[in-house]
Amino acid sequence: MIGRLLAELARLRNTATWSWEGWAASWRNEKSLRQWFAVNIASAALAFTLDLTPGERGLILALGVLLLAAELMNTAVEEVVDYISTDHDPRAKRAKDAASAAVAVTAIAGGLAWLMILLG
Numbered sequence: 001m002i003g004r005l006l007a008e009l010a011r012l013r014n015t016a017t018w019s020w021e022g023w024a025a026s027w028r029n030e031k032s033l034r035q036w037f038a039v040n041i042a043s044a045a046l047a048f049t050l051d052l053t054p055g056e057r058g059l060i061l062a063l064g065v066l067l068l069a070a071e072l073m074n075t076a077v078e079e080v081v082d083y084i085s086t087d088h089d090p091r092a093k094r095a096k097d098a099a100s101a102a103v104a105v106t107a108i109a110g111g112l113a114w115l116m117i118l119l120g
């Protein structure tokens with residue numbers, strides 16, 4: 001029982017370490033992630049400055065974090081595609097463009113939430 005618990009804790013620690021390594025590598029190599037992070041800071045600052053309800057603040061913060069997650073997935077897709085081949089191929093384009101569109105759609109969700117909150 002204790003052995004299984006320790007193994008599970010070690011697995012969790014590894015998962016956290018690898019996630020941190022993924023974040024750190026993406027932060028170093030992806031300008032877009034750093035830009036979206038800056039947008040998130042500005043958006044969060046505004047959410048805490050304006051007179052919003054806790055639910056509205058929560059929605060803005062959660063959508064901001066989801067945007068960072070989408071950007072990380074976009075980075076993952078780009079890395080995998082380039083790892084498989086850097087040859088030009090319509091499938092590579094579709095994969096990269098779909099991942100990029102996922103970021104755009106998530107950003108639109110955040111923009112819509114802000115619009116609805118501000119327009120009431």
Ligand SMILES: Nc1ncnc2c1ncn2[C@@H]1O[C@H](COP(=O)(O)OP(=O)(O)OP(=O)(O)O)[C@@H](O)[C@H]1O
Nearest residue numbers: 032078085086087088089090092093094096097100
């Ligand atoms: N191997 C490939 N085959 C076909 N099209 C590709 C390939 N690699 C990239 N593209 C396309 O070329 C365009 C630019 O892609 P690229 O990966 O250079 O973008 P990027 O400017 O580096 O993107 P980001 O700023 O998100 O990192 C996109 O439409 C992408 O789908």
